Amino acid sequence: MKNIALLGATGSIGEQTLEVIRQHKDKFSVFALAFGTNAGKAIPMIREFEPEAVVTADEETRQKVFEATTHKNIMVGSEGMVAVAKDPGADVFVNAVMGSIGLPATLEAIRSRKRIAIANKETLVTAGHLVMAESRKYDTPLLPVDSEHSAIFQALNGERNEDVRRLIITASGGSFRDKTREELQGVNVKDALNHPNWNMGAKITVDSASMMNKGLEVIEAHWLFNMPYDKIHVLLHRESVIHSLVEFQDRSVMAQLGSPDMKVPIQYALSYPERIPLSGSESLELEDLAELHFQKMDMERFRCLKFAFQAGRQGGSMPAVLNAANEQAVAMFLNEQISFLDIEAFVERALTEHNSVSEPSLSDIIEIDKETRKRVERYVK
Ligand SMILES: NC(=O)C1=CN([C@@H]2O[C@H](COP(=O)(O)OP(=O)(O)OC[C@H]3O[C@@H](n4cnc5c(N)ncnc54)[C@H](OP(=O)(O)O)[C@@H]3O)[C@@H](O)[C@H]2O)C=CC1
Numbered sequence: 001m002k003n004i005a006l007l008g009a010t011g012s013i014g015e016q017t018l019e020v021i022r023q024h025k026d027k028f029s030v031f032a033l034a035f036g037t038n039a040g041k042a043i044p045m046i047r048e049f050e051p052e053a054v055v056t057a058d059e060e061t062r063q064k065v066f067e068a069t070t071h072k073n074i075m076v077g078s079e080g081m082v083a084v085a086k087d088p089g090a091d092v093f094v095n096a097v098m099g100s101i102g103l104p105a106t107l108e109a110i111r112s113r114k115r116i117a118i119a120n121k122e123t124l125v126t127a128g129h130l131v132m133a134e135s136r137k138y139d140t141p142l143l144p145v146d147s148e149h150s151a152i153f154q155a156l157n158g159e160r161n162e163d164v165r166r167l168i169i170t171a172s173g174g175s176f177r178d179k180t181r182e183e184l185q186g187v188n189v190k191d192a193l194n195h196p197n198w199n200m201g202a203k204i205t206v207d208s209a210s211m212m213n214k215g216l217e218v219i220e221a222h223w224l225f226n227m228p229y230d231k232i233h234v235l236l237h238r239e240s241v242i243h244s245l246v247e248f249q250d251r252s253v254m255a256q257l258g259s260p261d262m263k264v265p266i267q268y269a270l271s272y273p274e275r276i277p278l279s280g281s282e283s284l285e286l287e288d289l290a291e292l293h294f295q296k297m298d299m300e301r302f303r304c305l306k307f308a309f310q311a312g313r314q315g316g317s318m319p320a321v322l323n324a325a326n327e328q329a330v331a332m333f334l335n336e337q338i339s340f341l342d343i344e345a346f347v348e349r350a351l352t353e354h355n356s357v358s359e360p361s362l363s364d365i366i367e368i369d370k371e372t373r374k375r376v377e378r379y380v381k
């Protein structure tokens, strides 16, 4: 039995992780559930899965959960997530929170040598050098949940890193893939949240529309697979059926395909190296697909992708600034304080104004993250 600590339980990945656990009660149980403020969604989960520990984002939510469940072990905030990450009662740590908030807990879970299933790309973008150094030091590999990285992980199975010629990450193009830059001036939040292939949380859906999601995924792949940026390629593929590919030195290409369903990579990260049945997920019937489309990525149309490659190559604290500026700008876009195109403008400005710190420590990163968010907030005022 694997006991799972799940961060981000009330989110899109969190709910699908619980669905996988529900299907395999003989293999997985819930040790801890951490979430933000959605007590209405969390309370039935706590009643159903009876976790040893619960973590909420704030005291008010803690009180609501306590009143509804009388749970004895409800912790709060980043400290609560860190306590869960360290607890020997959990074997598996799933980071599915939104944003870089779960970084300290992820580092602690690695140090406690738990199985790490990482959905949260912001953690690796912000502090990939620290996370991967701890992963090597404590001999704790990270199992990717992000669909593209799970595909690459599967394509690399049994291969040697030096035999890889390129990682090819596919991108659906998001909600605005058929719009020109001029047309982007008039788009609103509702339009942005209408992803063609995936039903995901609001922040990642906006990132898909701006192509920042792919930018974050390029940096995520750089760290997870120890791959230089020159060997990471992004390909527009509208259908999200080929989840990503690896080209080897002999020009052989391995790809992982499947109907777009996040329960597949979530379950694989939990069951690896075993493959177990997953009910309710559709088989990919290739004969039913009329055609698959591929298109070269235009870095001027999708400028966030260009910024991410630049920040990744510059390294140091630049990716942390890219991420924090983007998190802040997307939050303001979702609050209807700024326009869609302001997101990339604010990210670009924050990167230009930042003096990069090489090899930033965890406290440097936390400080830079805070400063960048405040700076981006001031751009509106
Ligand atoms: N959704 C998807 O299909 C995919 C997602 N990912 C990545 O997975 C991560 C989660 O995405 P997704 O599930 O879509 O996001 P959602 O917005 O659906 O869920 C986010 C989760 O994080 C919690 N959360 C937010 N802020 C805090 C906080 N301050 N403290 C504690 N918990 C917090 C939310 O709690 P609450 O709502 O209770 O406030 C919620 O449980 C992201 O990094 C995303 O990039 C990667 C690939 C695919």
Ligand SMILES: CC(=O)[C@@H](O)[C@H](O)COP(=O)(O)O
Residues within 6 Å of the ligand: 146, 147, 148, 170, 171, 172, 173, 174, 198, 204, 207, 208, 209, 213, 214, 262
């Ligand atoms: C499901 C998943 O992994 C998302 O990160 C997905 O990749 C988003 O789609 P885009 O390709 O549009 O960014």
Ligand SMILES: [Mn+2]
Residues within 6 Å of the ligand: 146, 147, 148, 217
């Ligand atoms: Mn993805």
